[in-house]
Amino acid sequence: MKLLYCIVLVFITVCSCKHKGKNNPNACNGDTRREVKLLTDSKAALVAPVTIYTTIDSLGAIAVPEVKSSTSRLTLEYQTYTVTAKVDKVKKELDGDYHIRLINSANNYLICEVPNANCEYATKCNYLKEYTNVRNFVEGNNLEGKIVTITGVAFVDIDHHYARKQAKNNIELHPILHIKF
Secondary structure, eight states: OHHHHHHHHHHHHHHHHTTSGGGOTTOOOOSTTHHHHHTOSTTGGGSOSSEEEEOHHHHHTSOOOOOOTTOOOOGGGGOEEEEEEEEEEEEEOTTSOEEEEEEOTTOOEEEEEEOOTTSTTGGGSTTHHHHHHHHHHHHHSOOTTSEEEEEEEEEEOOOOSSOOSOOTTOEEEEEEEEEEO
């Protein structure tokens, strides 16, 4: 009976995953503050077109309020930043995003994400070309261990309540608008 239960459980798990990120090219970026992180909210046009060159430590030192799933765009999320740092890890997440985790010499982290350009929500964005270019760069290069320069919009992620090698204040660059060596 236990074997049959295990087989059924595996079957259900496999079937339920076929519509998620890694197994579905149309997976859609989760639903936590989706419009803010995709730049499809009503205030996205107000994001500063001029970038600030900064560091992982400087971004990690910004005071940020706690956010909830329903929090609209924060004042600090109107800013575009450029950071040059070493890539610690690249991972395609279940929501279809690519996470690029940057690290500095003090072992501080910054998560940078590029949305799935095939996602129905992303296709409504004015930055679809940028998403596609960044994803092509990520998929066409082995980034781990290399120094990259990433430009993206500040985004405060919700507190996931577990360590995931992120900035201590949960700030990210999401979406990434440009990446290069």
